[in-house]
Amino acid sequence: DRVSRLAKILVDTFEVTQGDRVLIYMPMIPEAAFAMLACARIGAIHSVVFGGFAAPELSNRIDDCKPKMIITASCGLEPNKIIRYTPIVDEALEISKLTDLRRLIVQRHDVVFETKLNKDLYLDYYELMADTETGIDCVPVPANQELYILYTSGTTGQPKGIVRDTGGTTVALNYIMDIVFNLQIGDTWFSGSDVGWVVGHSFIVYGPLIRGTTTIFYEGKPVMTPDPGAFWRIVEQYKPHSIYCAPTAIRIIKKCDYNGEYIKKYDTSSLKSILLVGERC
Incomplete structure (x- = not known):
């Protein structure tokens, strides 16, 4: 329901149409x-x-x-600090x-509420919703319709925009989540990324x-938010x-809790696997 209503806001208020780009700059x-x-x-490209x-x-x-608009939030949370996004x-x-x-802004009322915004430029997400x-x-789209553009980090030069299409992305991910990860309807899944x-x-x-x-959204780190038991606390609460x-996430948990004292505090029996990706183990 919220996705559908937000889509209507993008069309009616921001005049976003199929093929337009929308830039999203938001926390988790x-x-x-x-x-x-x-x-x-x-059919817009995020x-x-x-x-x-x-x-x-x-x-x-x-x-x-060259986006038609920007969707953002008032702030993001990091260990020991709050990052204001609007500046x-x-x-x-x-x-x-x-x-x-x-811009469409999600005001995080319980953390940072921006009061001095130009209301002609910053439209309030919750008010519009x-x-x-x-x-x-x-909107039906062809299989090769662009789904999103995601940029490389830029550490080796100018960031490069990688384009993923709609049909290939959905078919490939459905296959991988089923055949590789054995994820089925009704399961719960936790990916500790962004x-x-x-x-x-x-x-x-x-x-x-x-x-x-x-799927579990987690705005935090494996440690320091507030301790090395963060992942295991999520497992006990949501049973992924x-x-x-x-691998770095597991390394840093091990470094901060070498004897595994925190994992002993929580029920992790729902876990069938811990999957490591993105770098050498």
Whole structure:
């Protein structure tokens, strides 16, 4: 329902149409997934930028993908600090000379509520959602319709935009989640990544949801939020089938809790596997 209503907002308020690009600059909150799925619903192409990037990196991606609008949030949370997003967005748009580009903002009322925004440029997500009672139907698209653009990190030069199509992405992820990971309808899945990376696109949003499973969004780290028991606490509370993360996550948990005192505190019996990806183990 929320995805459908957000899709209607994109069409009616921001005049987004099939083939338009929408840049998403958000922390790990469910509204980030709603934004991605709302774009897919109307055939718009989303480009998610990792919320840890500063204004110059955000500007590079804005310049390249030329978005119709930006979806963002008031802040993101990191260990021991809060990162306000609107100053970063404003600076990036200044660099890109696109200061009139409109933005949809998720105000995180319990953390940071921005009160001095230009309301002609920053439209409030929750206000628009409250005013939108009905959603919009899915727009049929060809299998080779672009689903998203995701940029490389830029550590070896100018960031390169990787384009994934709709049909190939959905078929491949459905196959992988079933045959490789044995994820079935009704299961729960936890990927300890971020939607700003391809792992987040494939294994937090699209892959699990295509399989009809519950996916866990986690805005935090393996340690320090608040301790090395963070992953195991999630397992006990939500009972995921598997954990999918980088080897570094397990290494840092081991470093901070070498004797495994924290894992002993929680019921991890739901876990069938811990899957490591993205670097050498």
